[in-house]
Amino acid sequence: MAYTMVDLCWKLSVCFFCCQVVSGRVKRDGHYVAAVYEHESILSPNPTALVDRQSALELMGRNLDIYEQQVVAAARQGAQIIVFPEDGIHGFNFTRSSIYPYLDFVLHSHSVKWNPCREPYLFNDTEVLQRLSCMALKNKIFLVANLGTKQPCEHTDPHCPSDGRYQFNTNVAFNDDGMLVATYRKHNLYFEDAFDAPPEPDYKLFDTPFAGKFGMFTCFDILFFEPAVNLIRQYNLKQVVYPTAWMNQLPLLAAVEFQQAFATAFNINILAANIHHPTLGMTGSGIYTPVKSFIYHNMESYGGKLIVAEIPVITTDYKTNLESNERFRENLHHSCKTSTSASMGNQVCFKEEQETPGRVSEKGNEQLPPLFYAEMMYDNFTFVPVWGEEGELQVCANTLCCYLNYQRAVLTGELYALGVFDGLHTVHGTYYVQACALVKCGGLSFSTCGQEVTDATAVIDFQLWGNMSTPYIFPLLLTSGITLDFADHMGWKNKHYFISKNRTSSGLLTAALYGRWYEKD
Ligand SMILES: *[C@@H]1O[C@H](CO)[C@@H](O)[C@H](O)[C@H]1NC(C)=O
Ligand SMILES: *[C@@H]1O[C@H](CO)[C@@H](O)[C@H](O)[C@H]1NC(C)=O
Ligand SMILES: *[C@@H]1O[C@H](CO)[C@@H](O)[C@H](O)[C@H]1NC(C)=O
Numbered sequence: 001m002a003y004t005m006v007d008l009c010w011k012l013s014v015c016f017f018c019c020q021v022v023s024g025r026v027k028r029d030g031h032y033v034a035a036v037y038e039h040e041s042i043l044s045p046n047p048t049a050l051v052d053r054q055s056a057l058e059l060m061g062r063n064l065d066i067y068e069q070q071v072v073a074a075a076r077q078g079a080q081i082i083v084f085p086e087d088g089i090h091g092f093n094f095t096r097s098s099i100y101p102y103l104d105f106v107l108h109s110h111s112v113k114w115n116p117c118r119e120p121y122l123f124n125d126t127e128v129l130q131r132l133s134c135m136a137l138k139n140k141i142f143l144v145a146n147l148g149t150k151q152p153c154e155h156t157d158p159h160c161p162s163d164g165r166y167q168f169n170t171n172v173a174f175n176d177d178g179m180l181v182a183t184y185r186k187h188n189l190y191f192e193d194a195f196d197a198p199p200e201p202d203y204k205l206f207d208t209p210f211a212g213k214f215g216m217f218t219c220f221d222i223l224f225f226e227p228a229v230n231l232i233r234q235y236n237l238k239q240v241v242y243p244t245a246w247m248n249q250l251p252l253l254a255a256v257e258f259q260q261a262f263a264t265a266f267n268i269n270i271l272a273a274n275i276h277h278p279t280l281g282m283t284g285s286g287i288y289t290p291v292k293s294f295i296y297h298n299m300e301s302y303g304g305k306l307i308v309a310e311i312p313v314i315t316t317d318y319k320t321n322l323e324s325n326e327r328f329r330e331n332l333h334h335s336c337k338t339s340t341s342a343s344m345g346n347q348v349c350f351k352e353e354q355e356t357p358g359r360v361s362e363k364g365n366e367q368l369p370p371l372f373y374a375e376m377m378y379d380n381f382t383f384v385p386v387w388g389e390e391g392e393l394q395v396c397a398n399t400l401c402c403y404l405n406y407q408r409a410v411l412t413g414e415l416y417a418l419g420v421f422d423g424l425h426t427v428h429g430t431y432y433v434q435a436c437a438l439v440k441c442g443g444l445s446f447s448t449c450g451q452e453v454t455d456a457t458a459v460i461d462f463q464l465w466g467n468m469s470t471p472y473i474f475p476l477l478l479t480s481g482i483t484l485d486f487a488d489h490m491g492w493k494n495k496h497y498f499i500s501k502n503r504t505s506s507g508l509l510t511a512a513l514y515g516r517w518y519e520k521d
């Protein structure tokens, strides 16, 4: 769909020099071909029942058969790396004991160099690792997948669970020779009783000849400082692989919406693979660069989806990176630090002489629009309605004030509202959020603002800004049908973070600055 059209143009773009032919695909210099697979996993019909290892292997084998087909298909299209989703092989809803037969043994040690396909006899209970390793080796492709793993521990280890073993939600990365090059144990478990979190966060990365270092983390980790943000900062990473099993939550946390915002905020590429279970609200995978993406979000049909795309390697000495690193410096609020325009390398600073975001003028506001409260994603947002064809609005909560300058380009009867939240989110996880959000409401009454909406027809030109207290701002721009658009400008100016956009490609669902204030978690 949208992805296919963009991908097609991308492939057809003329390549004058420095081209390499990779498996029939013309690859441009400084680029690589990545693949992610959104997998509809074959689930155990009764995940809490105790089964033997053989039955567990049979079920996982059916998922691995699908993986193998996709690896072959991706390699045929020239992909150099493929990423599979969290829980894709074993499924979910297990208990600590019922998942045990599904666990492979993995030694979390840097010292052991092991190729499971070539040396299957080294460790017992490594059937899943062996199959994945052989897929990588046979197809000469880097492969990243997620599985459950076990590691026996001694009772002298103070963290050792009472049943004498750790059970981890683990990502594994194999190089194109089948060598196990990195293992990552999920740190921020999302109500997963079957698994233990590692005592200390893993900072895991692996090197590739085509794009340098890739970091990895899993699903819910993306919302936290440890290890995701710390990993990226410490190793100055520009590429991340991200297996996930993400339930979409509109208007601010749809999978593709947040994955894109993360890539844009950190100026990195993300290869994100989600599982596909529309009945559980799980879909949304993509290959993201800071300024362009190839996504899949489909709540209607069943089955998996392979995305293959050629993307540029982001290198550290590229001007964009030097500038955008400023974005997250401790020294937060400089004017005209960064702003991103539609194409990489085309950085535009907001003009200094431009009106300083600040107090909103009263002109045209004969009557100030009413404040109201509504629950959005379980948080008590303070809203003002966005009425009329154009205007300027302000709404504050705690220490955060949000401002909106807007002009409707396509007039419709839909209700929009500007909301602010500055507080600790406590439902389904505890984390501190500072958010300024322009959202389409579910209906025409105030109480519908904050509801999940998937379609919109209004096009609104806007500039949205807020005086956030955290440098970690994720710019969200979601349009009708869960499609993505990119801001014209964004960045810090006079202690405010701003985002602006004229003419979204379709109706506006959400434009937001989603700030994470990690210190206050
Ligand atoms: C898993 O659990 C969720 C809620 O906890 C439930 O909605 C879902 O149906 C379960 N899925 C399976 C495959 O058991
Ligand atoms: C694997 O298991 C078998 C049977 O339990 C045992 O004899 C063998 O020593 C084990 N091998 C390793 C490498 O642990
Ligand atoms: C939301 O916050 C406002 C202001 O603090 C408060 O008056 C209102 O009762 C809150 N609403 C809910 C549902 O908690």
Ligand SMILES: *[C@@H]1O[C@H](CO)[C@@H](O)[C@H](O)[C@H]1NC(C)=O
Pocket (backbone or CB within 6 Å): 399, 400, 401, 467, 468, 469
């Ligand atoms: C944000 O702006 C409001 C209004 O000017 C002000 O009261 C508040 O203290 C500011 N917050 C911060 C963190 O500076």
Ligand SMILES: *[C@@H]1O[C@H](CO)[C@@H](O)[C@H](O)[C@H]1NC(C)=O
Pocket (backbone or CB within 6 Å): 406, 407, 461, 488, 501, 502
């Ligand atoms: C965006 O639209 C506003 C009014 O809607 C206009 O003042 C501004 O010049 C436009 N900016 C760009 C970059 O087109």
